[in-house]
Structure formats: structure tokens, C-alpha cells
Amino acid sequence: MSQQAKLEYDNGIIRAYTPYNARFVADIKKLPQGTRLWNKQGKYWAIDVSQEDKLYDIVSRYYDITNVEGEEIETPGHIRTKIWELKALAKSNIK
Secondary structure, three states: OOOEEEEEEEOOEEEEEOOOOHHHHHHHOOOOOOOEEEEOOOOEEEEEHHHHHHHHHHHHHHOEEEEOOOOEOOOHHHHHHHHHHHHHHHHHHHO
16 A cells, blocks of 8 residues: 555544545444544544544555554554653653
């Protein structure tokens, strides 16, 4: 695959930044209502973290997946793990 999706975890929400793909959108819309929202202004899907495994499965069908820092995401749990590491680093730099 050559197109990339960038996933970002923030307070229980995963933001999925992707190039447009009608089949991808149709699959995202199969997630339960209330767990997904298109943010028109930010141009990303906001997905509740409870749908992380399903989101990863859907996104990986259409795109290579990276986090917002451009690092490859290999598994669904890697999204949260990487972000938690970055948040911990940021907190340690504040003190």
C-alpha cells in the first residue's frame, strides 16, 4: 500500500486522518453510532477507543498506518502505548 493513514490517540478518542476512500468511509460508518464522528473542520474521523481493534482492522485494509509522528503502527494496542509514552515524556519534561 502506498497511501498512509495517521492515527492519534487523545483522551479516549482516536483521530484517524486518511485520504478519501469511499469503501473506507462505508466501513467506518458500520461502527456503532455514537462511537464515530466525522470532524469536517479537522478532516478526520474521531473514533471512540472502545472501537480501537475494529478501527485498526478497517484502516489496515486500505492504508499503511503511522502515528502522527510518522512512526509505523504495527498493532491496535500500539496506538495507545506510543501516545502514553509520549505523554509520559512530556510530563517528565515539565517538572
